[in-house]
Amino acid sequence: MMHVWVLNEFMMKPTHIEHIGIAVSDLEKAIRFYEEVLGLVCYAIEEVKDQKVRTAFFRIGETKIELLESMDPEGPVGKFIEKRGEGIHHIALAVNDVTNALREVEDKGIQLIDKQPRKGAEGFMIGFLHPKSTFGVLTEFCGKK
Ligand code: CMX
Numbered sequence: 001m002m003h004v005w006v007l008n009e010f011m012m013k014p015t016h017i018e019h020i021g022i023a024v025s026d027l028e029k030a031i032r033f034y035e036e037v038l039g040l041v042c043y044a045i046e047e048v049k050d051q052k053v054r055t056a057f058f059r060i061g062e063t064k065i066e067l068l069e070s071m072d073p074e075g076p077v078g079k080f081i082e083k084r085g086e087g088i089h090h091i092a093l094a095v096n097d098v099t100n101a102l103r104e105v106e107d108k109g110i111q112l113i114d115k116q117p118r119k120g121a122e123g124f125m126i127g128f129l130h131p132k133s134t135f136g137v138l139t140e141f142c143g144k145k
Contacts, residue, residue: 012101014093019064027069090138
């Protein structure tokens with residue numbers, strides 16, 4: 001039987017794809033591809049020490065591409081590249097309130113990596129859902145609070 005969802009079951013409904021995270025081995029080399037081949041502009045490079053990565057950002061329409069270079073082979077991106085090579089690492093969904101969004105999906109049985117939001121790049125709060133719970137795609141909630 002088809003389930004009829006009611007609006008208040010989706011209080012955290014994402015508004016758009018905030019960014020797509022791409023794991024790269026060499027940030028400068030990857031930036032050159034996005035700038036010189038695709039014509040995008042890198043508008044920020046930032047270290048996110050908590051996540052053991054150096055990031056570079058490009059705007060593309062309403063969303064962004066976030067390049068991720070590991071600063072530590074034991075960090076999440078270092079381990080990812082070691083196991084799976086360079087490539088799409090995660091998708092970040094913009095939500096109004098990361099704390100509430102995490103709580104809401106956990107109540108629906110989704111396994112969280114972060115029970116509480118942490119500080120991400122660009123002053124955003126971020127929280128990850130485990131890829132084993134989200135059909136193999138590491139999913140991030142990203143918001144101003
Ligand atoms: N996407 C999909 N699957 C992934 C994955 C990813 N990015 N990273 C790891 N996995 C899979 C692995 O392939 C592995 O699968 P199998 O069990 O089938 O082999 C499984 O998850 C466990 O992987 P692991 O290498 O043993 O690594 P860990 O369990 O130690 O960590 C994860 C995996 C996702 C929990 C960890 O990477 C994490 O906590 N990620 C969230 C934080 C993060 O990624 N930060 C970097 C970006 C920060 C930013 O954007 O600012």
